[in-house]
Amino acid sequence: MSEAARKFVIGTVLFLLAGTAIGWLYDRPAAGLLAAALIALLWQIRQLLSFDRALRTGDFDDFRQGEGIWEQIFSRFRYENEKSARRKHSYRQLLREVRKSTNAMPDGAVILNVENEIIACNRAAKHLAGLKRKKDRGQRVDNILRDPELTRLVHSDDQSLTVEMASPVKDGDWLNCRVVPYGADQKLLLIRDITERMRLSKMRRDFVANASHELRSPLTVIAGYLDSLADDAEMPPGWRKPVEQMQGQARRMRHILGELLELSRLESAGKAQTDEPVDVGGLFEEARSAFEGHADIASIVVDVQSTAQLRGNAAEIETVVVNLLSNAVRFTPQDGRITLRWRLDADGAELSVADTGEGIDPQHLPRLTERFFRVDKGRSRDNGGTGLGLAIVKHVLARYDAELIISSELGEGSEFRCRFPVDCVIVAPPVALS
Amino acid sequence: MEASGLGDHISRRFNKDIEDLRNHVLAMGGLVESQLSLAISAIVSGDSELGLKVAEDDYKVNNFEVNIDEECGRILATRAPAAGDLRLIVAIIKTITDLERIGDEAEKIGFLASKLAAMDRPSDSYRELKTLGHHVAHMVRDAMNAFARLDVEEAWEVVREDERVDEEYEAIQRQCITFMMEDPRSIKRVMNVTWCARSLERIGDHAKNICEYVIYMVQGRDVRHTAIPETADS
Numbered sequence: 001m002s003e004a005a006r007k008f009v010i011g012t013v014l015f016l017l018a019g020t021a022i023g024w025l026y027d028r029p030a031a032g033l034l035a036a037a038l039i040a041l042l043w044q045i046r047q048l049l050s051f052d053r054a055l056r057t058g059d060f061d062d063f064r065q066g067e068g069i070w071e072q073i074f075s076r077f078r079y080e081n082e083k084s085a086r087r088k089h090s091y092r093q094l095l096r097e098v099r100k101s102t103n104a105m106p107d108g109a110v111i112l113n114v115e116n117e118i119i120a121c122n123r124a125a126k127h128l129a130g131l132k133r134k135k136d137r138g139q140r141v142d143n144i145l146r147d148p149e150l151t152r153l154v155h156s157d158d159q160s161l162t163v164e165m166a167s168p169v170k171d172g173d174w175l176n177c178r179v180v181p182y183g184a185d186q187k188l189l190l191i192r193d194i195t196e197r198m199r200l201s202k203m204r205r206d207f208v209a210n211a212s213h214e215l216r217s218p219l220t221v222i223a224g225y226l227d228s229l230a231d232d233a234e235m236p237p238g239w240r241k242p243v244e245q246m247q248g249q250a251r252r253m254r255h256i257l258g259e260l261l262e263l264s265r266l267e268s269a270g271k272a273q274t275d276e277p278v279d280v281g282g283l284f285e286e287a288r289s290a291f292e293g294h295a296d297i298a299s300i301v302v303d304v305q306s307t308a309q310l311r312g313n314a315a316e317i318e319t320v321v322v323n324l325l326s327n328a329v330r331f332t333p334q335d336g337r338i339t340l341r342w343r344l345d346a347d348g349a350e351l352s353v354a355d356t357g358e359g360i361d362p363q364h365l366p367r368l369t370e371r372f373f374r375v376d377k378g379r380s381r382d383n384g385g386t387g388l389g390l391a392i393v394k395h396v397l398a399r400y401d402a403e404l405i406i407s408s409e410l411g412e413g414s415e416f417r418c419r420f421p422v423d424c425v426i427v428a429p430p431v432a433l434s
Numbered sequence: 435m436e437a438s439g440l441g442d443h444i445s446r447r448f449n450k451d452i453e454d455l456r457n458h459v460l461a462m463g464g465l466v467e468s469q470l471s472l473a474i475s476a477i478v479s480g481d482s483e484l485g486l487k488v489a490e491d492d493y494k495v496n497n498f499e500v501n502i503d504e505e506c507g508r509i510l511a512t513r514a515p516a517a518g519d520l521r522l523i524v525a526i527i528k529t530i531t532d533l534e535r536i537g538d539e540a541e542k543i544g545f546l547a548s549k550l551a552a553m554d555r556p557s558d559s560y561r562e563l564k565t566l567g568h569h570v571a572h573m574v575r576d577a578m579n580a581f582a583r584l585d586v587e588e589a590w591e592v593v594r595e596d597e598r599v600d601e602e603y604e605a606i607q608r609q610c611i612t613f614m615m616e617d618p619r620s621i622k623r624v625m626n627v628t629w630c631a632r633s634l635e636r637i638g639d640h641a642k643n644i645c646e647y648v649i650y651m652v653q654g655r656d657v658r659h660t661a662i663p664e665t666a667d668s
Contacts, residue, residue: 135583143457143582146464166471168575171568 008069015040108191112179116140116154119186128191130169141189150177154189164194174198209264212257219257223250252386259388262319263371266395277309277426278317280342280351287321288340297329298336298355305343309426310351316396317351323389324353324416330385332357336413349425354415360408368406369394393418400424448513452522455505459526459533462498463578466533466540469495470574470637473543474567477560477630482551488544495537499530518651525651529581532640532647536574539633539640546626546633553623562609563630566602570634573599573641580648589645594662599638606631 001009016036023032047070054074102109108125110118118136125131129145136144142151149163159181167173176194181187226247229235235243281304288300310317321340328338336356343350360368364375372387390404393416397404401421408414469488476485506527509515515523550560573592580588610631613624649657 130579132583135585139582140457142464143460144579146460146467146578148461148464148468151461151464 002072004069004072011068012040106193108175108189110141110189110191112141112154112187112189114185114187116142116187118144125189125191128167128169128175128193153177153179154187164198167193167195205264205267208260209268212260212264216254216257216261219250219254223247223254226250256386256388259386259392263388263392263395266392266399275311276314278312278314280304280310280317280321281307283314283318283321284340284342286318287325290322291325291329294329296334298332298334298338298357300325300329300338300340303339303341305341306349308344308349310349310420311424311426312400316399320393320396320418321351321353323393324418327385327389327416328353328355328357328414331355332413344425344427347419348422349420350417351420352415352417354413356413359410359412359414360406361410362408365406365408369404445513448515451505451509451513452519455502455509455526456522458498458502458505459529460578460582462495462502462530462533463574463581465498466495466536467571467574467578469537469540469544470567470571473540473547474564474571476544476547477550477567478564480547480551480555480559482548485544485547485551489541489548492537492541495534499534502530503527518654521651521654525647528647529644532643536637536640539637542633543630546630550623550626550630553626560627562602562606563627563634566599566606566631566634569595569599569602570638570641573638577641577644577648580645584648584652586649586652589648590663592645593642593657596638596642599635603631603635603638 016033019036019039020029020033023029023035026032051070051074103123105122105124108122108128108131110121110125110129110131113119117138117140118131120137121131121133126133131144142154145165145168147163147165147168149165153161153163159179162176162178164174164176167175173193173195176192178190179187180190226243229243230247281302284302284304288302291297291300325338325340332338332355338356339352339354341350341352341354360375364373367373368375369390371391374387394404397418402424403419405417405419406414407417469491472484473488475481476488506523509523513519573595576588576592576595579585580592607628610624610628614621643658646656646658649655
């Protein structure tokens with residue numbers, strides 16, 4: 001019990017006792033007690049009413065100071081009141097700052113609830129996606145941004161999924177969207193303007209395609225003259241070797257340009273459309289027989305564990321096999337062994353090329369599929385190969401939603417595994433109708 | 435569902451039915467919008483593969499129409515809606531017909547795009563079709579936005595926009611006639627361009643119809659075949 005409360009209790013008791021004592025002097029102790037109690041009650045009522053008035057008007061300055069315990073209550077209440085007002089003010093300030101900063105964000109952010117209804121969005125979301133902040137509150141976001149891809153995005157649980165969609169506000173602009181869950185059942189839809197990025201990558205693709213195309217015609221002329229020079233019997237013998245070297249390099253350049261063109265075609269082609277059945281075992285045999293005549297290469301083993309066929313474009317799958325195999329041949333010594341394997345498992349199918357060659361340092365693995373990347377810059381230039389093989393493999397696989405997994409150990413050999421998803425595989429080969 | 439202003443019902447199931455119906459119509463709208471923009475880019479970029487894909491995918495739009503139609507019939511039969519709800523159902527039944535027609539026109543454009551891709555292209559790569567196409571695609575998008583937001587103002591905007599599309603169509607047609615007179619060998623190609631423009635113009639009309647249903651749904655009055663007010667508050 002606080003000091004004031006004790007004082008209040010003692011004071012009240014003393015006051016009542018005093019009333020009783022005075023009444024007793026006049027031989028009426030009960031009447032004295034009653035009078036004292038009434039006075040005490042009136043005093044309390046007055047204080048109570050005054051407190052009530054102060055509460056209603058909110059005006060604590062113009063309010064008659066209470067006495068005793070009431071003074072305590074008044075000042076305590078006033079203190080709490082001011083404190084909460086101060087706190088509210090600072091919260092409001094903070095909220096304003098937060099809103100200001102989200103509005104300054106260049107990316108659009110939309111807060112969604114579990115039903116994908118819009119709770120709030122920032123200014124960038126308004127500009128990028130055409131959302132209306134007041135009007136669209138409570139609307140489902142896929143009712144306003146109706147791109148089927150976005151609908152798929154907000155209904156999927158896959159956090160790593162991002163979709164690209166055309167801007168509903170400005171023709172030719174592109175947006176990248178992703179969803180981040182947070183808090184209890186809330187989601188944040190992030191919208192980013194990627195127009196510039198799309199434009200740059202298109203420019204790069206176009207440039208590579210145009211440059212390769214333009215370089216090809218002069219090269220054809222050079223190679224043509226070199227061929228007729230090489231066939232000329234009257235050529236001085238000192239020129240024979242340089243001309244042959246020039247011929248070889250011209251052939252190599254033509255090969256590189258061809259692969260660059262193929263790569264840019266694959267890049268702009270998008271998802272594979274054709275779905276003819278591809279016999280992987282047959283492709284393996286063909287690829288092996290192509291290397292049969294060569295004497296100084298490793299032995300090639302074909303290991304086909306399944307008769308399942310692949311749904312895709314035979315020429316493209318062949319490119320994958322030939323590129324992987326020619327890499328393996330190039331980096332495997334004569335006494336080594338190369339295994340071409342095709343097998344099925346629960347998650348799909350796997351086409352793999354394993355060798356017992358020199359292997360690749362793990363630090364180079366992530367960059368292996370980059371164009372023109374070479375592990376050993378000084379040496380492998382003369383090994384043949386254009387530096388584009390694995391990039392082409394990667395792009396072909398991307399068209400089938402397949403994945404390239406590379407594992408390797410120095411000195412032990414490497415394995416390149418292409419994992420195809422289930423829907424790319426035809427398990428039972430179609431039976432021919434008689 | 436406070437935002438749509440469709441009100442609450444005693445039966446929460448009814449609320450949910452109506453809400454689902456609305457979501458399906460908007461999803462159908464989204465599909466139609468993307469079909470249309472793919473068809474237009476197939477024409478502009480001369481991509482025959484894309485054009486054929488659009489034509490093939492039209493069955494998805496048709497499926498939507500059949501399903502939503504059935505849903506509407508079921509709600510009418512089991513809930514016997516009145517007033518605003520009845521107007522909503524009636525408007526939806528009409529809206530999906532127009533959406534399906536837009537889908538059909540997009541299919542046609544996709545098919546024509548694959549044909550045009552095989553012929554030699556004019557130097558401007560069909561710029562006027564691109565402009566008209568984007569214009570019309572915007573109208574469809576705004577019409578569906580008006581439907582989602584129950585926004586009468588936006589709906590009127592689209593109705594007014596249709597006149598400008600008609601003018602653009604007229605201009606393209608005149609240009610096409612000039613081409614054909616100048617060089618009779620181009621008639622086959624230019625005829626296809628005319629058909630495309632015609633389809634786009636029809637899509638504009640369908641978008642306008644959808645907006646008229648939105649106005650009917652919100653305000654309960656039929657504004658078809660009436661004069662277009664300058665401002666929406668009339």
